[in-house]
Amino acid sequence: MSTAEETAGGETSAWGEVTPDAARRLLVAAVEAFAERGYHATTTRDIAGRAGMSPAALYIHYKTKEELLHRISRIGHEKALEILQTAARREGTATERLADAVSSFVRWHAGGRTTARVVQYELDSLGPDARAEILALRRQCDAEVRGIIEDGVASGEFDVLHVKGTTLAVLSLCIDVARWFTVDGPMTPDEVGALYADLVLRMVGIK
Amino acid sequence: MSTAEETAGGETSAWGEVTPDAARRLLVAAVEAFAERGYHATTTRDIAGRAGMSPAALYIHYKTKEELLHRISRIGHEKALEILQTAARREGTATERLADAVSSFVRWHAGGRTTARVVQYELDSLGPDARAEILALRRQCDAEVRGIIEDGVASGEFDVLHVKGTTLAVLSLCIDVARWFTVDGPMTPDEVGALYADLVLRMVGIK
DNA sequence: GCCGAAGGTGAGCGAGCGCTTAGAGTGCCC
DNA sequence: GGGCACTCTAAGCGCTCGCTCACCTTCGGC
DSSP states (O other): OOSOOOSBTBOOGGGTTOOSHHHHHHHHHHHHHHHHHOTTTOOHHHHHHHTTSOGGGHHHHOSSHHHHHHHHHHHHHHHHHHHHHHHHHSSSOHHHHHHHHHHHHHHHHHHTHHHHHHHHHSGGGSOHHHHHHHHHHHHHHHHHHHHHHHHHHHHTSOOOSOHHHHHHHHHHHHHTHHHHOOTTSSOOHHHHHHHHHHHHHHHTTOO | OOSOOOSBTBOOGGGTTOOSHHHHHHHHHHHHHHHHHOTTTOOHHHHHHHTTSOGGGHHHHOSSHHHHHHHHHHHHHHHHHHHHHHHHHSSSOHHHHHHHHHHHHHHHHHHTHHHHHHHHHSGGGSOHHHHHHHHHHHHHHHHHHHHHHHHHHHHTSOOOSOHHHHHHHHHHHHHTHHHHOOTTSSOOHHHHHHHHHHHHHHHTTOO
């Protein structure tokens, strides 16, 4: 696995599956623009310009501007879910699996924060149908983390008063990394991942 | 002090200082609209309509749409800072002060989530000058929390590996409440406040 | 009872928006 | 080498945006 996704300009690693080439360039351009200015403040002319194309070219590959956001959201959420599932289903104690889940989930939000920002904060700009589809993926993410915590409680590794609320807090802590993290800051994605794994293990009252 | 700010429709408690009456109505209308749809997706016609006025009336009291966001942001951040300062400067151990700070800060983000959403998530829509002013207030919030944590470490109450990173995580956890909290959810603002105070005390390794 | 200031309206301007259309360039199959 | 599918562009349509302007109403002071 590649060790890091890059910040704006790179960060293309996750979009390899998108074809043809022009459609992928438009998608990457849209991710950068949405992350910088937000969905509603981004114009289709801006997206096309970043991809080196005329405004009309966008509509050959995507029906609407919203379809771009929808595609980005779905691919991003699928990636996030995959990260959590990989950690949740590996061998090991609940403690090890929770630490793994948090550190890799945080690394993704910090290293790929351009993508993560769009995925996590532009959800409300989707129409009802697309929004519902993405929310279903989000509930699956929630279930993966809750599962690990429940395992830890059952095995006696964790001491948690309120499983649902704690699950929410853990996910919330990880997701908010996309809001504040910057490459100019004092910490690397790996360092934030390690710190947060420690903090979360404390939150679940590991012995 | 009043126990709670209400959700959309109410939540006017904090805006008492804004005069004249029409200017306050416009400001409250703008908070609701920005929280629901975001700054860029909100039109001046929508704001004026919610306040029961014609679109032109907005420009008697505010120079631009951005000035509305600026005013809302400043008042909101001042309120947030005041909450943290009150908790940080009261009598008591670092443990008591941190628990107080977190629970009241979280209650504000949950109970007044309409306001808090705008304050915390629409910052990027401000111009450079206004943005810099708000960021200064934000750094003061950070300093208040870091101060309490440093006190706890000095007194031996807390066991923290990384003070700056932990401060960031604590604030991040509280702020993100504004993103996910809803009145239809299973928890009240008071319950979230109490749960989060407990989680944060665990994060700082209270003995 | 007249006046000026303050607060409000209806109509509408220029600009930029998302998106469409007519047609041009390019490569591939037969 | 002619036809066709695919990709892209220049031009621009219809609309809504933030904001302005000419004018109207209300009301306290004298």
